[in-house]
Amino acid sequence: MSNSEWTELAVVETAEPEESAAPVAPQPVLAVVGRPNVGKSTLVNRIIGRRQAVVEDIPGVTRDRVAYDAQWAGRRFTVVDTGGWEPDAKDRAAAIAAQAEAAVALADVVLFVVDSTVGATDVDEKAVRMLRRSSKPVLLVANKADNNAMEHEAHALWGLGLGQPWPVSALHGRGSGDLLDAVLEAFPKEAPRETFAAGPRGPRRVALVGRPNVGKSSLLNRLANEERSVVDAVAGTTVDPVDSLVVIGGETWQFVDTAGLRKRVGKASGTEYFASLRTAAAIEAAEVTVVLLDSSEVISEQDQRLLSMVTEAGRGVVLAFNKWDLVDADRRHYLDKEIERELKRIPWALRVNISAKTGRAVEKIAPALHTALTSWEKRIPTGQLNQWLTALVQATPHPVRGGRAPRILFATQPGVAPPKFVLFTTAPLDPGYIRFVERKLREEFGFDGSPIDISVKPRKEKGPGGRGKTHG
Numbered sequence: 001m002s003n004s005e006w007t008e009l010a011v012v013e014t015a016e017p018e019e020s021a022a023p024v025a026p027q028p029v030l031a032v033v034g035r036p037n038v039g040k041s042t043l044v045n046r047i048i049g050r051r052q053a054v055v056e057d058i059p060g061v062t063r064d065r066v067a068y069d070a071q072w073a074g075r076r077f078t079v080v081d082t083g084g085w086e087p088d089a090k091d092r093a094a095a096i097a098a099q100a101e102a103a104v105a106l107a108d109v110v111l112f113v114v115d116s117t118v119g120a121t122d123v124d125e126k127a128v129r130m131l132r133r134s135s136k137p138v139l140l141v142a143n144k145a146d147n148n149a150m151e152h153e154a155h156a157l158w159g160l161g162l163g164q165p166w167p168v169s170a171l172h173g174r175g176s177g178d179l180l181d182a183v184l185e186a187f188p189k190e191a192p193r194e195t196f197a198a199g200p201r202g203p204r205r206v207a208l209v210g211r212p213n214v215g216k217s218s219l220l221n222r223l224a225n226e227e228r229s230v231v232d233a234v235a236g237t238t239v240d241p242v243d244s245l246v247v248i249g250g251e252t253w254q255f256v257d258t259a260g261l262r263k264r265v266g267k268a269s270g271t272e273y274f275a276s277l278r279t280a281a282a283i284e285a286a287e288v289t290v291v292l293l294d295s296s297e298v299i300s301e302q303d304q305r306l307l308s309m310v311t312e313a314g315r316g317v318v319l320a321f322n323k324w325d326l327v328d329a330d331r332r333h334y335l336d337k338e339i340e341r342e343l344k345r346i347p348w349a350l351r352v353n354i355s356a357k358t359g360r361a362v363e364k365i366a367p368a369l370h371t372a373l374t375s376w377e378k379r380i381p382t383g384q385l386n387q388w389l390t391a392l393v394q395a396t397p398h399p400v401r402g403g404r405a406p407r408i409l410f411a412t413q414p415g416v417a418p419p420k421f422v423l424f425t426t427a428p429l430d431p432g433y434i435r436f437v438e439r440k441l442r443e444e445f446g447f448d449g450s451p452i453d454i455s456v457k458p459r460k461e462k463g464p465g466g467r468g469k470t471h472g
């Protein structure tokens with residue numbers, strides 16, 4: 001095929017920069033601990049700027065730890081409220097200490113709240129001993145310092161040995177700004193921003209991959225010819241010359257590393273090794289992938305390897321079953337079986353049945369890419385995530401292991417592209433349970449077309465021996 005068809009192509013004048021989603025850096029965690037009634041919940045509401053906690057207190061229902069999104073001076077973080085957490089422990093003091101310990105183990109910074117109108121109690125002092133053993137930065141909050149006189153009283157709390165008390169009135173807001181400044185100081189240094197979605201966005205980057213002869217060149221040509229619109233430049237962006245800019249449905253997409261495909265219809269590709277290196281690089285450079293399969297042939301090991309590459313790279317997937325014109329009822333029957341068997345690892349991948357040759361359903365590719373990208377960049381607010389998770393684990397708790405069931409304390413989504421979730425737990429979770437959580441997470445929130453990453457952060461066992469109880 002001559003190159004001429006690639007030269008008479010329309011030039012796109014401007015690309016509308018889309019609203020770029022704010023990059024989500026991993027959020028540090030702030031735990032708020034202290035005795036009941038010292039004002040933890042009031043302080044948390046003050047920090048998250050809300051009058052009402054998201055999770056309501058329902059009489060008779062034990063409220064577990066809850067986490068919220070917060071922001072101060074442009075920095076986002078997660079606040080974990082330990083208020084209202086009252087386990088069925090006989091020894092109340094021990095229970096409170098355990099509660100504090102759990103929160104401390106998973107936090108980056110701890111706010112230890114004391115009621116300055118009461119002063120330090122025995123329970124406070126017990127908690128302090130644990131806090132001092134931990135290596136976590138602790139800020140001592142002298143709450144209910146509603147006026148100057150009370151602020152003065154707060155100085156008595158120096159005696160707890162946690163350093164400077166921060167006089168605060170959670171109720172009125174007094175002192176809370178200074179406290180939050182100190183919290184930000186104590187957080188780990190801000191992680192570098194994620195590379196994607198930074199700055200004004202050019203065309204979305206797509207990798208069109210598939211083993212030789214599945215129809216990649218044909219599809220690219222079809223997409224380009226149908227729209228008569230492979231373009232060479234988009235104002236304000238630099239595009240690698242090996243990439244193709246293709247307008248589909250009035251929108252420009254950047255197909256990564258397609259130089260070979262442009263010229264190559266029908267010709268055999270380079271060595272497989274070289275081809276796979278290039279494919280890996282293209283996937284890495286892309287935000288979303290079209291993985292082309294030949295529906296007239298058995299799903300092969302090579303197809304599987306490609307799919308693994310894509311999902312391990314954390315990219316969105318649209319599976320395009322090409323050559324659909326060759327699929328008859330008989331083949332359809334076997335293909336369905338193959339899909340069930342071979343693609344069960346990625347039930348979330350989007351599927352389109354197309355024919356590059358006839359043009360069948362190729363118009364469905366762009367909407368599928370959008371769905372995958374939306375999922376890929378989706379973020380669930382921490383409050384919503386935890387409300388849902390609390391209900392989930394209540395309905396279906398983790399199975400008991402060695403006499404105990406690991407518990408999920410709370411979850412956050414520290415990243416997007418692809419979505420990353422962290423479950424903070426009392427102990428490691430069964431892989432089966434993690435899969436269950438993923439399945440339910442997808443059922444509830446979507447994420448079609450995108451891989452998601454769930455990691456588990458079990459609370460660290462204390463003591464040098466690992467699991468032994470420390471004596472007190």
Ligand code: GDP
Nearest residue numbers: 036037038039040041042083143144169170171
């Ligand atoms: P928690 O059990 O530690 O979560 O405590 P709460 O946040 O539920 O507060 C317990 C009580 O203390 C409530 O009646 C609050 O209104 C009150 N309170 C909280 N913060 C302050 C404060 O800064 N000043 C005063 N005067 N009362 C407060």
Ligand code: GDP
Nearest residue numbers: 212213214215216217218265266323355356357
């Ligand atoms: P590539 O190696 O993945 O770029 O595949 P090509 O685009 O070169 O296609 C390989 C062969 O499959 C060529 O002979 C194409 O004409 C043929 N082909 C591509 N798409 C289709 C299709 O949808 N239906 C049929 N019947 N043949 C196709």
